[in-house]
Amino acid sequence: MVNFTAIENLNMKKIVNLIVLLFLLAACEDVFNPPPKAFLNATLRYTDNDKNELIKNIEVSVTGVAMEEPWIEQDTTRSILIPLNDTPATDYIFVLNGVTDTIQIIADSKLIYESMETGFYPEFKILDILYTTRRIDFIEVKDSAVTKEWNENIIININTDIFINN
Secondary structure, eight states: OOOHHHHHHHHHHHHHHHHHHHHHHHHTOOOOOOOOOOEEEEEEEETTTTTOGGGGGOOEEEEETTOSSOSEEEEOOSEEEEEOOSSSEEEEEEEETTEEEEEEEEEEEEEEEEETTTEEEEEEEEEEEEEOOSSEEEEEESOOEEOSSOOOOEEEEEOHHHHHHO
């Protein structure tokens, strides 16, 4: 006579092991979320906007010095979100209607712990901004803290007399 209880116990163990294995695989689902990003929020302000309607349609291109591709290419935007490097200085080339200005943002960076799922992300404190003045009139720092909350950090004031006279 064959002992069916031993065979039934063996099959039951296989089924329980399979269920436990499937449960463990489902529980090990990837829970990584990308960390938040801290972008510098730059607003472009043109002086005497009411004087000339053409001033409101200035094409803006932004390229990082070490970047192959432009960050923003020929857009007529008034607000730009640009990333900063975790090095002390980040350089960008701004092209405003075909005329180039460079901006160097000098900032302190520190890593902020978000959570176990997302890890760390950098936040920055703007220390200084150096720039050329071919089209840029001056740059105002509104909020030196560049955080995951994208509030207005700097205002880039564009000299519109150059646009009108050219």
